[in-house]
Amino acid sequence: MFEFRNVTRQFGSKTAVDSVTLDIPAGQMVGIIGRSGAGKSTLLRMINRLADPTSGSIRFGDRNVSQLKGADLRRWHRDCAMIFQQFNLVPRLDVLTNVLLGRLNHRSTVSSILSMFTREERIMAIAALERLGIEQTALQPAGTLSGGQQQRVAIARALMQEPKVVLADEPIASLDPLNAKIVMDALKSINERDGITVITNLHTLDTARAYCQRIIGMAAGRVVFDGSADELTSEAVHRIYGAAGGAELDETITSTSINVPVAAMKMQPAGSISPLALHGA
């Protein structure tokens, strides 16, 4: 269970996250939506301690996440895996080794430096790749894979951590609709099958509606919506996307068109704007 209490993060005079108070029970799949600059990434980064709150606190069970240091912080990084828009793999290392790197926080420094992974860990890594449907890429350099495959490797690496929480920062923003669906299906499976809490930033409403049991809408650093897909009315959509700009907003422009048939996407004339180009609109 996460407890956010008046979490605020300032960068100079800019308030990126403004007094956020939330509870997230274990096992939820939560989508955070909002315009570019609404504070979504900063909120996620504070959970993973890539940024610290200027004030307020984030607790997970009996741990005060914002105060963890040393071995406790390393344990937190093990329990809280993060997936990024740009995958963050080591491109020249093979896929299997990239996945095995997810075990580093489980190991002593010496065995990590020597890359001494056990047979069990290698079997576990192959099983994770099989689960994501990319075991045939195990020996390829990660940098030679397509974006969708690389994101699946990143998810396999996250699974190797045996985390309690997976944070995903715009995990499908660089992907075509078919790969976006594969990656979101994988995150949903991690949530439903393994009971892992998943918190993901999404630029797009339709994805949040389709995959997340709970949607949190942010505007100008504040939570302006918190509810289910059914509760996300057009009035709520305007509160989330309109508050920052005031412009009239058509819900379709926040869509990845994850449900658009791939054939239809391919039929677009060269040079036309694909729905994906509208990310962050």
Ligand SMILES: Nc1ncnc2c1ncn2[C@@H]1O[C@H](COP(=O)(O)OP(=O)(O)OP(=O)(O)O)[C@@H](O)[C@H]1O
């Ligand atoms: N390291 C930083 N230094 C200065 N300002 C920052 C920093 N990180 C974020 N900001 C500012 O804080 C605000 C929120 O940024 P954040 O990246 O959290 O938004 P976001 O909703 O994730 O946007 P996007 O969807 O574009 O990633 C923005 O105005 C941004 O410019």
